[in-house]
Amino acid sequence: MKQIVTPVISLALVAFLATTALSAEGGNPRKGKALFKKSCKECHVKGGAGGEVTPLTKTMEQWDRYFEKLQHNPEGLKGLSEQDLKDIQQFLFDHAADSPQPETCG
Numbered sequence: 001m002k003q004i005v006t007p008v009i010s011l012a013l014v015a016f017l018a019t020t021a022l023s024a025e026g027g028n029p030r031k032g033k034a035l036f037k038k039s040c041k042e043c044h045v046k047g048g049a050g051g052e053v054t055p056l057t058k059t060m061e062q063w064d065r066y067f068e069k070l071q072h073n074p075e076g077l078k079g080l081s082e083q084d085l086k087d088i089q090q091f092l093f094d095h096a097a098d099s100p101q102p103e104t105c106g
């Protein structure tokens with residue numbers, strides 16, 4: 001029995017690690033959603049200063065790349081800690097255009 005179970009567990013573990021490695025590490029998507037609504041939506045609604053931005057604006061890979069470089073004007077990121085940004089990144093990533101649960105956060 002042991003010989004069968006062990007490879008199955010390691011396979012599951014590898015699959016798990018492979019998926020998490022893609023996303024922001026240590027981000028809390030539920031906090032991220034609240035933070036996004038509070039700190040980003042004020043400028044990022046249709047017709048707002050920054051134009052409409054929702055999780056659907058980018059793909060998972062594009063969000064990761066966006067946050068890696070993060071060249072947003074400082075005005076928009078005012079008062080947000082590194083952890084806050086991680087949470088927001090996680091939320092946007094989890095609901096990106098090509099994610100399993102795309103969401104507009106309207």
Ligand code: HEC
Pocket residue numbers: 036039040041042043044049050051053057066071072073075076077080088
């Ligand atoms: C004070 C207003 C303001 C706030 C708050 C703000 N932004 Fe922006 N954002 C802008 C403006 C203006 C632009 C476009 C010009 C620029 O990049 O400076 C922009 C551009 C962007 C873009 C690029 C749009 C694209 O299509 O690639 C993204 C993504 C973005 N913001 C995400 C965010 C996120 C996430 C937050 C919350 C952490 C946020 N913004 C908060 C004003 C804001």
